[in-house]
Amino acid sequence: MKNKKGLLLLLGVVLYSTQICASSNVSLLDGYEVSVEQDNLKKGATIYYNLCRLCHSLKYIKYQHLLDIGFSESEVNTLRQGKLMNKAIVSTSTPENAMKMFGMVPPDLSIMAKARKQGPEYIYSLMLSYVENSEGVYENQIFNGIKMPDVFSYSIAQGEQEKQAIQKDVADVASFLTWASDPHATERKSMGLGVIAYLVVLSGLMYLVMRRVWRRLE
Numbered sequence: 001m002k003n004k005k006g007l008l009l010l011l012g013v014v015l016y017s018t019q020i021c022a023s024s025n026v027s028l029l030d031g032y033e034v035s036v037e038q039d040n041l042k043k044g045a046t047i048y049y050n051l052c053r054l055c056h057s058l059k060y061i062k063y064q065h066l067l068d069i070g071f072s073e074s075e076v077n078t079l080r081q082g083k084l085m086n087k088a089i090v091s092t093s094t095p096e097n098a099m100k101m102f103g104m105v106p107p108d109l110s111i112m113a114k115a116r117k118q119g120p121e122y123i124y125s126l127m128l129s130y131v132e133n134s135e136g137v138y139e140n141q142i143f144n145g146i147k148m149p150d151v152f153s154y155s156i157a158q159g160e161q162e163k164q165a166i167q168k169d170v171a172d173v174a175s176f177l178t179w180a181s182d183p184h185a186t187e188r189k190s191m192g193l194g195v196i197a198y199l200v201v202l203s204g205l206m207y208l209v210m211r212r213v214w215r216r217l218e
């Protein structure tokens with residue numbers, strides 16, 4: 001009994017301390033839910049390819065992986081421009097150029113959605129937290145002094161319509177990067193179902209065997 005109390009106390013302390021950590025975090029934007037729809041993933045991949053890839057690599061994602069989110073073989077062939085199917089999708093800029101431009105190499109985005117706390121929401125919020133300051137220079141409200149420019153030009157977007165269009169694009173990129181951080185998630189889920197079905201069948205068989213054994217004992 002005493003032990004149980006101690007355990008509960010410990011659990012309380014652990015929960016409480018994670019609460020403290022969570023509340024000291026920057027506040028992320030509401031209104032975004034990760035999509036697993038192929039349309040969104042494909043759109044996000046296209047935006048990554050045309051925009052983010054100028055600076056960021058996806059070292060764990062190969063061209064052939066794009067087939068899993070609805071790209072046709074000929075579309076992938078156009079994207080890979082003669083590179084092998086099993087090559088990782090890397091940035092068009094060299095590390096040397098990046099060093100010259102930013103004084104650093106922009107981080108790989110393959111597992112960014114897992115590396116940051118609330119990764120998908122963080123990526124979404126980060127892109128939409130650029131504002132123009134009084135000197136007409138962009139700033140980011142959740143990452144002070146970020147070296148990445150406002151690539152969607154959100155800080156100077158005019159009107160609700162333009163802003164909403166950017167929000168949609170950003171949501172798709174965030175969903176794509178979430179998929180990229182775990183491209184086998186859906187496969188694993190269906191494998192899980194297979195395992196459960198197997199266990200159900202196995203239990204049925206065991207039951208039949210047991211019944212035969214019991215009958216003999218009687």
Ligand code: HEC
Pocket residue numbers: 047048051052053054055056102104105106107109112116123126143145146147148149151173
């Ligand atoms: C012109 C180059 C450039 C482009 C284009 C670009 N980025 Fe970046 N990005 C950077 C640099 C540089 C950093 C490192 C920022 C820093 O640490 O100050 C960065 C950092 C990031 C980070 C990590 C922030 C963190 O918490 O460390 C994310 C996420 C990110 N970029 C996402 C994107 C996405 C998504 C796109 C495409 C929509 C994109 N970037 C396009 C240059 C770029």
